[in-house]
Amino acid sequence: MGNSYYDLIIAGLGGQGSLTIGRLLAEAGSSVFKHSSFFPNYGPNMRGGECESTVIFSDKELCAATILNPMAVILMGVRSGANAIKEFIPRVKSGGIIIIDSLISAKIDRKDISVYSIPANEIAIKIGNNQVTNFVFLGAYLEASNVVPLKIIEDLMEERMLSQRKKTILELNKKALMEGVKVANSIMR
Secondary structure, three states: OOOOEEEEEEEEEOOOOHHHHHHHHHHHHOOOOOEEEEEEEEOOOOOOOEEEEEEEEEOOOOOOOOOOOOOEEEEOOOOOHHHHHHHHHHHOOOOOEEEEEOOOOOOOOOOOOEEEEEOHHHHHHHHOOHHHHHHHHHHHHHHHHOOOOHHHHHHHHHHHHHHOOOHHHHHHHHHHHHHHHHHHHHHHO
16 A cells, blocks of 8 residues: 555456456445545446446545556456457556456566466365355455555455345355465465
C-alpha cells in the first residue's frame, strides 16, 4: 500500500465470478481509500458471455468509472484467450501487473510489466470446487499488488456469506484466496 490510486480490469466469462470479486474488491477498497468504484460491463448473455469489470481506488475524487490503460489486469479463462491477451497486454501501464490463467497459452513479450501465469483452475479443482477459481485470482492479485489488506477481504467474505448461511462455500473461498496468495508469492521470489 502507500499509493493513493490503483485501478484494475477483471476480464472473464459470465458465471466465472469476475464481477463478484470486482464488487468485493471495490467494497474492501472503500475502507482503505476515500473513493472506490466498481463498473461491470457485460453483454446480454449472463452465463458464458464475455464480461469485465473495472475497479478503481483513489484518495482523490474519481472522474470516470472506466479506464483505457489499467495498472493491472486479471484475465480469467476467457473464450478467446489469445485474442484477449492481444487486447489487454498493450493496454497495461508500464510497471503494471497482469494475472492470467496458465491455461491461456500466449507469449507475452513485454518486459516492463509483471506477469503472473497461475494455474487457477487447477488449484480450484484440487481444493474441491472449480467455482472458486475467481478467489484464487483475487488472492494472487492481493499478494502481487498489496492494494487492500487480505484481512479486509476475509472479513467482508465472512460478513456476506455467514449472513447467507453458506459456511461451506465460505471456507472453500477462503482456501482458494490463500492458495492464490501462495502461488503469487512463489512467482514473486
